Amino acid sequence: MNKFAIVFAIIMTVCAASNIKCTEKQKQAIACTYEYEPVCGVKLDEKSQYIQKYSTYGNKCQACGEEGVEFYAVGECQNYPENAIFCHPEAYLQPGCTRELNPVCGYFDESFSCSNSVCSSNYSNRCSACINQEVSYVLQGFCQ
Structure with missing residues (x-):
């Protein structure tokens, strides 16, 4: 019974994840299918983790197979604001955030039940938003 609960918890965590990190296996894929289930693949700038480059890929296999793609968000990049900064899927593992005031508006994924739309x-800064x-x-800036 405990094994079932653990597996169920893992599945629910993955399904609820807002952004998904590419696994090493996905990064080494030799061939991908052509099914169209678009994702927005995110590359982190080599010099700064705060600069991102992203492109739409036909599916997660194609995105993760592209050199430099660290993680992806479900859907086409065009579905997100042009100046969106995606939260790294492992940001919640950070031990804490600084208290700097650099306001951001954090947008929830589809697993969150929105109240009144x-x-x-x-959030006070990007770190404090992305650990959620x-x-x-x-x-950037306060929510409108």
Whole structure:
């Protein structure tokens, strides 16, 4: 019974994840199918983790097979604001955040039940937003 509970918890965590990290196996894929289930693949700039480059790929296999793609968000990149900064899927593992005030608006993923059509929240900085696993991406400044 305990094994079932553990497996179920893992599956629920993966299904609820807002952004998904590419596994080493996915990065080494030799061939991918052509099924169209678009994802927005995110590459981190080599010099700064705060600069991201992203492109739409036909599916997660194609995204993760592309050199430099670290993680992806479900859907086409065009579905997200142009200046969105995606939260790294492992950001919640950080031991803590600084207290710097650099306001961002964190937007929740589809696993979050929005109240009164509000699917975002203000945070003091990017770190404090992204350690919340329900936040998919942030925009600079306070929520409108």
